[in-house]
Amino acid sequence: MPDTKLTPGITANRLPEGAYADNFSDLHPPLDDHEALVAADRCYFCHDAPCTTACPTDIDIPLFIRQIATGTPEAAAKTILTQNILGGMCARVCPTETLCEEVCVREVAEGKPVLIGQLQRYATDTLMAAGTHPFTRADATGKRVAVVGAGPAGLACAHRAAMLGHDVVIYDSRAKPGGLNEFGIAAYKSVDGFAQAEVDWLLQIGGITVDAGKSLGEGLTLDQLQSDFDAVFLGIGLSGVNALGVEGEDKSGVLDAVNFIADLRQTTDLSKLPVGRDVVVIGGGMTAVDAAVQSKLLGALNVSLVYRRGQDRMNASQFEQDLAASKGVRIITNASPTAVHGNGSVREIEFEYTDDDLTPTGQTFRLAADQVFKAIGQTLQGEGLPNLDGRKIAVTGAGRTSIAGVWAGGDCASGGDDLTVTAVAEGRDAAMDIHTQLMGCAG
Amino acid sequence: MADLTSNFIGIKSPNPFWLASAPPTDKEYNVRRAFEAGWGGVVWKTLGEDGPPVVNVNGPRYGAIWGADRRLLGLNNIELITDRPLQTNLDEMTRVKKDYPDHAVVASLMVPVDEDSWKAILGRVAETGCDGVELNFGCPHGMSERGMGSAVGQVPEYVGQVAEWCKKHTDLPVIVKLTPNITDIRKPAQAAKDGGADAVSLINTINSITGVNLDNFAPEPTIDGKGAHGGYCGPAVKPIALNMVAEIARTPGLGGIPISGIGGVTTWRDAAEFMALGAGNVQVCTAAMTYGFKIVQEMISGLSEYMDEKGMTSTSELVGRAVPNLSDWQHLNLNYVTKARINEDMCIKCGRCYAACEDTSHQAITMTEDRVFGVDDSECVACNLCVNVCPVEGCITMEELQPGMIDERTGREVEEDYANWTSHPNNPGTCAAE
Numbered sequence: 091m092p093d094t095k096l097t098p099g100i101t102a103n104r105l106p107e108g109a110y111a112d113n114f115s116d117l118h119p120p121l122d123d124h125e126a127l128v129a130a131d132r133c134y135f136c137h138d139a140p141c142t143t144a145c146p147t148d149i150d151i152p153l154f155i156r157q158i159a160t161g162t163p164e165a166a167a168k169t170i171l172t173q174n175i176l177g178g179m180c181a182r183v184c185p186t187e188t189l190c191e192e193v194c195v196r197e198v199a200e201g202k203p204v205l206i207g208q209l210q211r212y213a214t215d216t217l218m219a220a221g222t223h224p225f226t227r228a229d230a231t232g233k234r235v236a237v238v239g240a241g242p243a244g245l246a247c248a249h250r251a252a253m254l255g256h257d258v259v260i261y262d263s264r265a266k267p268g269g270l271n272e273f274g275i276a277a278y279k280s281v282d283g284f285a286q287a288e289v290d291w292l293l294q295i296g297g298i299t300v301d302a303g304k305s306l307g308e309g310l311t312l313d314q315l316q317s318d319f320d321a322v323f324l325g326i327g328l329s330g331v332n333a334l335g336v337e338g339e340d341k342s343g344v345l346d347a348v349n350f351i352a353d354l355r356q357t358t359d360l361s362k363l364p365v366g367r368d369v370v371v372i373g374g375g376m377t378a379v380d381a382a383v384q385s386k387l388l389g390a391l392n393v394s395l396v397y398r399r400g401q402d403r404m405n406a407s408q409f410e411q412d413l414a415a416s417k418g419v420r421i422i423t424n425a426s427p428t429a430v431h432g433n434g435s436v437r438e439i440e441f442e443y444t445d446d447d448l449t450p451t452g453q454t455f456r457l458a459a460d461q462v463f464k465a466i467g468q469t470l471q472g473e474g475l476p477n478l479d480g481r482k483i484a485v486t487g488a489g490r491t492s493i494a495g496v497w498a499g500g501d502c503a504s505g506g507d508d509l510t511v512t513a514v515a516e517g518r519d520a521a522m523d524i525h526t527q528l529m530g531c532a533g
Numbered sequence: 534m535a536d537l538t539s540n541f542i543g544i545k546s547p548n549p550f551w552l553a554s555a556p557p558t559d560k561e562y563n564v565r566r567a568f569e570a571g572w573g574g575v576v577w578k579t580l581g582e583d584g585p586p587v588v589n590v591n592g593p594r595y596g597a598i599w600g601a602d603r604r605l606l607g608l609n610n611i612e613l614i615t616d617r618p619l620q621t622n623l624d625e626m627t628r629v630k631k632d633y634p635d636h637a638v639v640a641s642l643m644v645p646v647d648e649d650s651w652k653a654i655l656g657r658v659a660e661t662g663c664d665g666v667e668l669n670f671g672c673p674h675g676m677s678e679r680g681m682g683s684a685v686g687q688v689p690e691y692v693g694q695v696a697e698w699c700k701k702h703t704d705l706p707v708i709v710k711l712t713p714n715i716t717d718i719r720k721p722a723q724a725a726k727d728g729g730a731d732a733v734s735l736i737n738t739i740n741s742i743t744g745v746n747l748d749n750f751a752p753e754p755t756i757d758g759k760g761a762h763g764g765y766c767g768p769a770v771k772p773i774a775l776n777m778v779a780e781i782a783r784t785p786g787l788g789g790i791p792i793s794g795i796g797g798v799t800t801w802r803d804a805a806e807f808m809a810l811g812a813g814n815v816q817v818c819t820a821a822m823t824y825g826f827k828i829v830q831e832m833i834s835g836l837s838e839y840m841d842e843k844g845m846t847s848t849s850e851l852v853g854r855a856v857p858n859l860s861d862w863q864h865l866n867l868n869y870v871t872k873a874r875i876n877e878d879m880c881i882k883c884g885r886c887y888a889a890c891e892d893t894s895h896q897a898i899t900m901t902e903d904r905v906f907g908v909d910d911s912e913c914v915a916c917n918l919c920v921n922v923c924p925v926e927g928c929i930t931m932e933e934l935q936p937g938m939i940d941e942r943t944g945r946e947v948e949e950d951y952a953n954w955t956s957h958p959n960n961p962g963t964c965a966a967e
Contacts, residue, residue, distance in 0.1 A: 124603070131601040134924050137884030140904070199881035199925070 095367065095391040099460050100343060102364040104389025110360040113387035117278040117413075118182075118208055126212040129205040130159035134195060141190035141206060146515045147174035151190060155209055167217035168224045170210055175249045175518070176242050178218060178288050179271050180511045181211035182279045185376075185407045189511070218287065223294035228255035230297075233528045235521075236261065236319040238306060241269020242510045243500025244325030245292055246517030247524075251323075252297035254525045259319070260298060263305035269327060270501075271510065273352040276380040277360075278387070306472040313474070316495055321524040324475070324483065324491070324498040325517055328468035334372065338430030347371060347381035347465035354384055366461025369393045370439050372427055373465030375405035381463045382419045393419045394457055398426040400446045428454065436462055470502055479504035489520035497524060535840035536847050537833060539573060541813045542706045542731045542791050544664040546573035546637040549848050550804065550832050553795055553816035554579050554641035554667060554710070557826075559615055561625035565632075570826035571833055574637025576734075576816060579614035579669045580622055582644040582654060587613045587676075593754035596743030596763060607769035608819050609743045611754060611761055613675045614643055619657070626661040638662075639708065643669040643681050646691055648698045655703040665706035668695060668730075670721070671737020673714050673764045683737065686712035689724035696728025708793060711735040711777075713770075718777040719784050726790045733781065734793035734816060736774045738764025767819035771797030775810055782811025783859040799828075801835025808848065809855035863954045870940050870947050871915040871931040873897070873908045879928040880906060886919035886929060894918050910941040 093101045105113070121129060133155040141151040149170050157166035170177035186192075186207040197203035217224070235251045237244045240262035248258045266272055271285040293300070304310050306326065315322045331346040333339060343366065357363045365388040371381045374397035382395040395414060397404055401423045404411065414421060425441040426448065432438065439459045443451045470482055476491035477484050482504040489497040499506075499516030506512040539549040551574035552558050552567055559578035567575060581587060589612055596609040615622055630638045640658045644650040658666060670686030677684040685691045692709060699707045709725035711718060713736035722733050740762050744753040752760025774796020781787055794812025798804050799820040807815050820828050836848075845851055875886070875898075882904040890898040897912035898919060920929045934940060936949035954960055 128602050134883040134885060136882075137888035137900075138904075139884075140882070195881040195883045 095389050098367050100364045100366045103361045104365065105361070107361075109389075110387075114277045114281070114360060114384075116281050117276075118211075120215060121205070121208050121212045126158055126163070126209060129209055130155045132196060133159070133204045136195055140193035140195065141204075144189050144193045145173075146189070146509065146511045147177075147180070147518070148515075149173045149177065149190075149210070151206055154213060155204065155206070158209055158213055163213045163216040164220060164222070164224075166209075166213035170213055171217070171224065173518075174511065174514050175246050175292055176271070176288065176510065176514050177210055178214035178291075179242070179275075179280065179285065180514065181207050181214055182284070183271075183275050184509070184511050185409065187409045188407050218291050221291075223291060225249075225253050225295055227253055227295060227297055230257070231255040231529065233257070233320040234259070234318070235524060236315045236322045237325060238262075238310065238315070238322065239269060239325035239327055239500070239502070240264075240267030240289070240300060240302075241325055241327050241500060241513065242271060243327075243503075243513035243517035243520075244269065244323065245289065246514040247323045247325060247497075247499065247521045248298050248517075249292050249295055250518045250521035251321075251524060252295050254521065256297070256320075256525070256528070258298045260300045261304045261310055262300070262302050263308060263329070265302050267300050267302065269325075273355055274348060274377070274380075275355070275510075276351070276384055277355055278384075280355075306474065311474060312476075312493070312496065316493075320495075320528055322496045323489070323517070323520055323524065324472075324496065324502060325500040325513070326470075326472055326498075327501045328470055330469035330471040331464065332467045332469060334427050334430075334464055334466065336427050336429055338432065338436070341430050341432050341436045342434055343432070343436040343460055344430055344462045344464065347373065347377050347463040348468065350463055351377065351380055351384065354388075360388065363388060365390050366459070367391045368458040369461045369463065370457050370459040371395045371463045371465055373397065373463075373467070374399070374403065374423075375465060375467070376407075376410060377468075378463075378465035379406045379410045379414050379419075381465055383414050383417050385461070385463070386417045386419055390461075392458070394422055395419050396422045396425050396427070396441060396457070398424070398444055398448060400424060403446060425455070426450075430462065431456070436460060468501075472502075488523035489516055490523065535837045535845060537573075537837060537840075539814050539848055541637075541793065542665070542708070544574070544637045544639065544706060545635070546814070547571075547635060548573035548829075548833055549808065549814035549836075550574075550829050551576060551637060551639075551793070551814060551816045552821060553818040554639075554669065555818040555822070556612065557818060557821050560617065560622075561629055564625075564629050564638075567821075567826050567829075568629075568633050568636050571829045572636075572826065573814075574639065574664075576639040576641050576667050577622065577626055577663075579641040579643045579672070580619055580654065580658070581614050582650055583619045583657075586616045586618055589613055589616050590756050592756040596754040597767075598743055598769065605819070605823050606767060607741075607743065607765055608767040608822065609741045609754070609763040609765045610738070611674050611763040614641075614669070614672070619654075623657055623661050626658075626663055630662045630664075637664050639665045639667050641667045641669050641710070643672065643676060645679075645681060646685055646695060648702075651695060651698045652702040655699060655705075659703055659705060663705070665708060665731075666699065666703065667708040667710050667734060668699060669710050669737070670695070671710045671712040671735075671764075673712060673738055673740045674762060683712035683714050686710075686721055686737070687715050689720045692721045693724035693728035696725050696730040700729035706731040708732045708734050710737055710795075712737045713773060713777055713796075714740050718780050719787065722781045722784075722787055722790065726787055730790070732791035732793060732813070734795055735781070736770065736777050736796045738766045739770055739773065741765030766797065767823075768797045768799050768803075771799075771803060775806060778807060778812055779810045779856070779859050782853060782856045799823075801832040801839065804832055805836055805839055805851060806855075808851045809853070810859075811853045811856050813852055814848075865953060866951045867954065867957060868948045868950060868952045870934040872910050872913045872934065873915065873917075873919050873929055874932045875906050875908060875919075875929050876927070877905065879925050881925055881928075882906070883924060885922045885924065889918050889922045913942060 154166040154169040191203035194203035369385040483498040497520040500513035537548040554576040672682030676682040794807030795816040
């Protein structure tokens with residue numbers, strides 16, 4: 091008898107054939123030409139537009155939408171990509187409901203924003219489908235830039251530096267470039283291998299070498315990079331995972347959500363990916379939602395997302411919370427884990443209700459769990475790093491660290507809000523600053 | 534409920550909504566469907582002289598321009614008059630009129646400019662039992678190259694002459710359909726009146742090219758790589774048509790000649806506007822071609838509701854109501870001073886008023902860091918551009934300054950008395966009072 095949603099324990103193939111493809115299809119199917127024109131027409135072409143102000147990469151949104159409306163989506167794409175070279179991925183993963191679309195005057199007036207994210211995707215998809223790369227490199231400067239980390243920050247820095255005429259080497263610990271775009275985003279936001287396709291397209295600029303399988307402490311040292319290159323950019327993300335710190339955490343079935351998501355993204359046949367019947371995800375951010383929703387889509391019967399504070403404190407946007415709820419994820423707030431129970435493998439996880447200040451109430455409850463995903467934050471890892479600000483690399487200005495000649499951006503750097511789009515902006519701006527400094531020195 | 538029955542130069546119809554002479558009225562099948570849908574009358578697709586019918590192109594006959602969501606705003610055509618045998622049309626008209634005695638059936642006619650041709654066709658048409666004839670002096674393409682249609686309409690002497698022949702050879706009411714492709718619409722209208730026409734109808738279509746294909750550089754609609762100008766109609770032409778109707782309605786010499794209003798009528802409101810400017814009824818084509826015959830139901834209910842609200846019991850109470858307010862520029866009151874006012878509660882902060890005024894007008898809109906928009910009265914000339922570009926209807930309005938208030942732009946007190954350009958000191962033609 092085949093496994094079903096009801097099968098206890100952690101098992102694969104819970105769903106009938108075809109269900110996986112349906113469940114992991116595009117969250118927002120792309121706009122067709124007519125839909126794009128209708129959506130574009132809703133844009134008022136605002137003066138000093140609030141959407142552009144809200145965009146961490148300052149994309150001239152009214153202009154690109156007007157370019158779509160007038161039948162030139164590739165020109166629109168260039169407007170986008172000039173500011174944000176990963177505009178294709180950002181169109182898919184940006185929490186637009188808290189950025190550009192939140193401040194769209196039509197959102198404010200009517201509760202229905204212009205579909206900025208989907209229009210951005212329409213434009214960038216059109217350009218990428220045409221296979222063209224609209225940027226060319228400036229004359230070679232003879233300068234070399236090392237980029238550590240092939241995630242959004244590193245890729246954006248590398249592209250901009252290469253475009254300005256520098257030679258770039260990107261190092262990454264993983265076998266494939268892309269960082270969280272490739273390993274960390276929910277599958278239904280980046281279907282059909284988009285993350286890799288985007289990296290391949292980005293590298294068409296030329297002058298960028300990807301050296302995979304290396305990271306600081308594993309084949310690289312900052313000292314060596316500094317002596318081999320004219321500038322170093324660190325976009326190393328947060329590769330460590332926080333622990334629950336409760337009894338029984340080491341039991342089988344208690345896993346890091348980021349690893350589950352990475353495995354899911356790299357799995358070619360989702361029906362072969364095991365998932366529990368009763369899944370509990372601990373955390374309140376995007377990673378927690380991604381893990382919870384995808385567990386459900388893989389066929390878990392019960393998925394609970396448990397967050398220790400109130401719902402208004404959750405980092406996951408309202409849209410993400412609604413998405414989780416719509417897929418059948420039960421969101422439980424004000425509960426902190428206190429113990430993992432089970433005989434070798436997790437059977438139950440015990441929580442205690444806590445108020446928004448995490449004051450224990452003494453009231454506890456247990457949830458059945460054959461799989462627990464921890465999504466309570468990630469931490470910086472690496473050796474010989476520049477000075478930290480709290481738990482991240484301290485930066486000033488356009489990503490300058492405490493070490494001259496070393497810049498940092500993305501999740502590993504202080505400030506920012508851990509979004510793809512912020513990482514892109516930081517990588518881009520660091521490259522501009524690197525350029526200014528290198529060429530200033532040269533001059 | 535308001536009485537929508539219409540009596541236009543003695544032609545009665547259940548409502549003032551007629552289908553204009555055009556493809557929708559080319560044959561019995563369509564016309565029966567139109568009457569069943571609720572249209573009050575039809576002007577049958579233009580009949581030509583007996584003999585081999587005209588032919589049409591076998592490629593696209595229509596071109597268009599569109600607004601948002603591909604809403605059709607303007608339509609252009611290069612179709613000619615009916616390409617079916619005259620007798621076929623006449624037989625069908627006879628049958629239709631017999632079955633719909635209370636509906637208006639008017640024959641549109643176009644034959645060469647000689648008396649015999651007109652006499653011949655008028656005799657044939659009268660036998661159908663139709664209610665009147667409309668002389669097509671408007672078609673701007675194809676037939677005009679053969680000396681008919683707008684080639685006649687553009688020469689007032691021909692218009693008058695043909696109208697005279699028609700009045701001589703038929704007892705049916707004669708409507709002259711005017712072309713807008715002319716400098717002064719009053720001239721052919723006067724000629725029609727002088728020729729004895731009972732009414733004019735306008736506008737016919739406007740010379741136009743809807744676009745150019747930027748790949749093969751051919752005008753659109755394109756026939757085998759070439760394009761000829763067509764006749765433009767639809768919502769886009771309404772303002773032009775309204776003005777031409779108004780020009781005729783307000784000209785005393787035209788003696789209140791009855792007008793059938795045509796040009797972009799798409800909703801009841803459009804129809805009411807034509808009628809307020811003096812049209813006794815309206816003719817519709819593009820709206821029906823875009824949406825089908827059913828739209829007349831909205832026109833009927835809308836006009837009826839409007840008339841009820843206004844306490845009008847008959848369409849005659851609406852016809853011409855706006856005519857007394859038509860004026861020349863020189864007679865507009867220069868002591869009427871208004872200023873733009875922005876309703877902050879309604880403002881969605883798009884800033885279009887600011888961009889428009891700052892870049893292209895009088896720098897009279899102010900903008901704060903947090904996007905609050907205001908009006909600088911000392912710069913505002915009340916041009917209304919901000920009102921027109923604002924996406925929120927009613928958000929920006931023009932507020933009248935009362936007499937005694939200071940116009941901050943001029944520093945002068947607003948005067949109570951009406952005063953216009955004719956007496957303005959800057960007018961070189963004004964004789965100083967002293």
